[in-house]
Amino acid sequence: xxxxxxxxxxxxxxxxxxxxxxxxxxxxxxxxxxxxxxxxxxxxxxxxxxxxxxxxxxxxxxxxxxxxxxxxxxxxxxxxxxxxxxxxxxxxxxxxxxxxxxxxxxxx
Amino acid sequence: xxxxxxxxxxxxxxxxxxxxxxxxxxxxxxxxxxxxxxxxxxxxxxxxxxxxxxxxxxxxxxxxxxxxxxxxxxxxxxxxxxxxxxxxxxxxxxxxxxxxxxxxxxxxxxxxxxxxxxxxx
Numbered sequence: 001x002x003x004x005x006x007x008x009x010x011x012x013x014x015x016x017x018x019x020x021x022x023x024x025x026x027x028x029x030x031x032x033x034x035x036x037x038x039x040x041x042x043x044x045x046x047x048x049x050x051x052x053x054x055x056x057x058x059x060x061x062x063x064x065x066x067x068x069x070x071x072x073x074x075x076x077x078x079x080x081x082x083x084x085x086x087x088x089x090x091x092x093x094x095x096x097x098x099x100x101x102x103x104x105x106x107x108x
Numbered sequence: 109x110x111x112x113x114x115x116x117x118x119x120x121x122x123x124x125x126x127x128x129x130x131x132x133x134x135x136x137x138x139x140x141x142x143x144x145x146x147x148x149x150x151x152x153x154x155x156x157x158x159x160x161x162x163x164x165x166x167x168x169x170x171x172x173x174x175x176x177x178x179x180x181x182x183x184x185x186x187x188x189x190x191x192x193x194x195x196x197x198x199x200x201x202x203x204x205x206x207x208x209x210x211x212x213x214x215x216x217x218x219x220x221x222x223x224x225x226x227x228x229x
Contacts, residue, residue: 033215035153042202042222043153048215086153090214095166097143097155097206097214 004032004087004100011106012077020072020103022087030089032070034063037084037102046085047072074105082107110134112203112220120197120227126190130203130220137161137184141206143216144177144188146199154199158206159186193227200224 004024012018022032031050035043045054047063060075070089074081087100116128130142144156157167159177167175171190179186190197201223204216 029212031213035216037153042219043216044219045215045217048217049209049213054217084152088153088155088216094211096168097158099145099153099155102152 004089004098006085006087006100006103008101009104009106011108012074013108014079015076017073017075018077018105020074020085020105022070022072022100023068024089024098024100025068026089026092026098027065027068027070029092030094032063032065032087032089034061034070034072035086035088036081037086038082043086077105077107079107081105110205110218112205112218114201114203114220114223116223116225118224118226120193120225121229122194122227123192126188126193126197126225126227128188128201128203128223128225130186130188132184132186132205136181137179137186138181141208141214142177142179142186143204143206145202145204145216146197147202147222148196148199156188156190156201195227198225198227 034047036046037043051063062073064071085103111133113131120126138161141158143158159165159179174191176189203220205218207217208214
C-alpha cells in the first residue's frame with residue numbers, strides 16, 4: 001500500500017498531552033517525518049527519523065514508531081501548536097513519496 | 109540559510125500547460141532530491157514528483173502521464189510542467205528539498221512559500 005492514514009481531527013486541552021498517529025505499510029521500512037502547517041504558511045518540519053527535532057522546534061514535540069504506525073506527541077500543548085499536522089514517508093517501493101491526509105489539531 | 113522560491117503564472121487556462129520554476133539559494137542544487145508538492149484550497153498535501161540532482165526523476169503515479177520535472181544546475185533551478193490542466197489542478201504549489209540521511213530516512217527540510225495557480229478560462 002502507498003497510503004498513510006491519519007485521524008482528520010484531534011483536540012487537546014491547553015497544557016495536556018496529545019498523540020497524533022499515522023499508519024501505513026511503508027512505515028515498516030521508512031521512517032516518517034512530521035510537518036506542522038498553520039493557515040497561510042508553508043509546512044514546517046517538526047520531527048524526522050526515530051525522534052529528531054530540527055533546530056528551533058520545542059522539545060515538547062517528540063516522535064515514535066512501532067510496526068506500521070508512527071506517532072507525533074506534543075507534551076504540554078500550547079495555543080500556538082494549533083495547526084494541521086502531516087506525516088510523510090517514501091512508499092514501500094522507495095521511489096515515491098506519500099503524505100497522510102493531515103490531522104487538524106485544536107487546542108482548547 | 110537555504111531558500112527556495114517558486115515563480116510562474118498564477119493563472120492557466122484549461123487544457124494548457126502549467127509551468128513553474130523553483131530557484132534555490134544558499135546551497136548548491138547539485139545534491140539532494142528536489143520535489144514539487146501541491147495543496148488544493150482547503151485540502152491536504154499531494155506529492156507531485158522529484159528530480160535528483162543527477163537528473164533522474166520519479167513522479168506520482170496519478171500524475172505521471174502529465175508531469176515533467178527538469179533541472180538546471182547552472183542556474184540552481186528546477187522546474188515543473190503539468191500538461192492538460194483542469195480546474196482540479198488549481199492549488200498552492202510548493203517546491204521543497206528532500207534530505208536523505210539513510211536508505212530509510214528522508215524528509216523535507218526546506219520549503220518554498222508556495223505559489224497559487226488557478227486553472228480557469
